[in-house]
Amino acid sequence: xxxxxxxxxxxxxxxxxxxxxxxxIPFSLSLPARLAIYSRKFRHYIQTRWPLLARFIPxxxxxxKFMQIVPYNPSPVKNSTFECGMETIxxxxxxxNFRYYFxxxxxxxxDVLVVxxxxxxxxxxxxxxxxxxxxxxxxGIIIVGYIYAWxxxxxxxx
Amino acid sequence: MGLDVxxxxxxxxxxxxxxxxxxxxxxxxxALSLVLCFLAxxxxxxxxxxxxxxxVQILVYVGAISVLIILAIMLTREVQRGSPSNxxxxxxLFVAALFLVVVIYALLNTNWQISSVPPLEPTxxxxxxxxxxxxxxxxxxEIAPILLLAAIIGAxxxxxxx
Numbered sequence: 001x002x003x004x005x006x007x008x009x010x011x012x013x014x015x016x017x018x019x020x021x022x023x024x025i026p027f028s029l030s031l032p033a034r035l036a037i038y039s040r041k042f043r044h045y046i047q048t049r050w051p052l053l054a055r056f057i058p059x060x061x062x063x064x065k066f067m068q069i070v071p072y073n074p075s076p077v078k079n080s081t082f083e084c085g086m087e088t089i090x091x092x093x094x095x096x097n098f099r100y101y102f103x104x105x106x107x108x109x110x111d112v113l114v115v116x117x118x119x120x121x122x123x124x125x126x127x128x129x130x131x132x133x134x135x136x137x138x139x140g141i142i143i144v145g146y147i148y149a150w151x152x153x154x155x156x157x158x
Numbered sequence: 159m160g161l162d163v164x165x166x167x168x169x170x171x172x173x174x175x176x177x178x179x180x181x182x183x184x185x186x187x188x189a190l191s192l193v194l195c196f197l198a199x200x201x202x203x204x205x206x207x208x209x210x211x212x213x214v215q216i217l218v219y220v221g222a223i224s225v226l227i228i229l230a231i232m233l234t235r236e237v238q239r240g241s242p243s244n245x246x247x248x249x250x251l252f253v254a255a256l257f258l259v260v261v262i263y264a265l266l267n268t269n270w271q272i273s274s275v276p277p278l279e280p281t282x283x284x285x286x287x288x289x290x291x292x293x294x295x296x297x298x299x300e301i302a303p304i305l306l307l308a309a310i311i312g313a314x315x316x317x318x319x320x
Contacts, residue, residue: 009204019171105317109309109310118210142303154314
C-alpha cells in the first residue's frame with residue numbers, strides 16, 4: 001500500500017525520521033548528563049531537608065564521564081531568550097487579533113469542501129459531465145457563503 | 159514486512175505524541191504534538207488500505223482542527239502558565255481509570271467480525287463513484303454544502319462585532 005503511493009509513504013517515513021533525529025536523539029544523548037545533574041540536585045534537596053535521612057541513602061552512581069557526550073549545564077543566561085543581542089522586555093506571548101477567528105471559520109468550511117472535491121478529482125474522467133455539474137452546483141452553494149462573508153467585510157484587514 | 163515496520167513506527171510515534179499531549183505543561187506544545195498524533199493516525203489509515211480516510215484525516219484534522227485549536231490558544235490570555243492541575247485531580251484519575259477498565263473490558267469481550275473479502279485496493283475512485291456517479295448519493299452530497307453554508311453564515315452572524 002505504501003509503495004502504491006509512490007514517494008508519499010517515503011516522505012512520511014523521512015518526516016518521522018526527522019522528528020526522531022532532531023528531538024529524540026539529542027535528548028537521549030544528553031540523558032546521562034541530565035541524570036548526573038538531577039541526582040546531585042536530589043541529594044542536595046535531601047541533605048537540606050532531612051540531614052539525618054541523607055546518611056542512610058547511598059550516593060547514586062553518577063554515569064561515567066565518557067557517556068556524558070552531550071553536556072547539560074543549564075543556567076539562567078543560557079535559558080534566556082536570545083534576540084539579536086537585545087535584552088528581551090515583557091512577555092513573548094502576543095495575543096492574536098480576534099478577527100483571525102473569521103478566517104479560521106471560513107477556512108474550515110472550505111476545507112470540508114475540499115474533502116468532497118478530492119474524490120471527484122481522482123475519478124474525473126470516469127464521472128464525466130454529470131459529475132462536473134454536480135460539483136459546480138456544490139461550489140455554487142458554497143460561493144454564496146463566501147460572497148456573504150465578503151460583503152460583511154469579514155475578509156477585510158483592519 | 160514493510161507494512162509491519164511502518165505500522166510499528168507509526169504506532170510508537172502516535173502513542174508517544176498522545177502521551178506528550180497529556181503530559182506537556184505547555185499548551186501550545188501539546189497542540190503541536192496533537193498534530194503529530196493525527197499525522198501518525200493518518201499513516202496508520204494508509205497502511206490499512208484506507209487511503210480516502212487518510213486524506214480526510216490530514217485535511218480535516220491536521221489542517222482544520224489543529225488550526226482551530228492553535229488559534230484558540232493564541233487568542234487566550236495567560237496561557238503561559240500552562241495547564242495546572244486543580245483539586246479535581248484525584249477524582250479525574252479515578253474516573254479515567256474506570257473508563258479505561260470499561261473500554262478494555264468491552265474490547266476484550268466484543269466478538270470482532272473479520273471480513274473474508276479482500277479490501278478494495280484504491281478506495282477513493284469507488285467512493286467518488288458512489289458520491290457523484292449515476293444512482294449514487296448525489297442528493298445528500300448536494301445537501302452537504304447547504305450545511306456548510308449555514309455554518310459559514312452562522313459563524314459570521316454569531317461572532318461579528320456589532
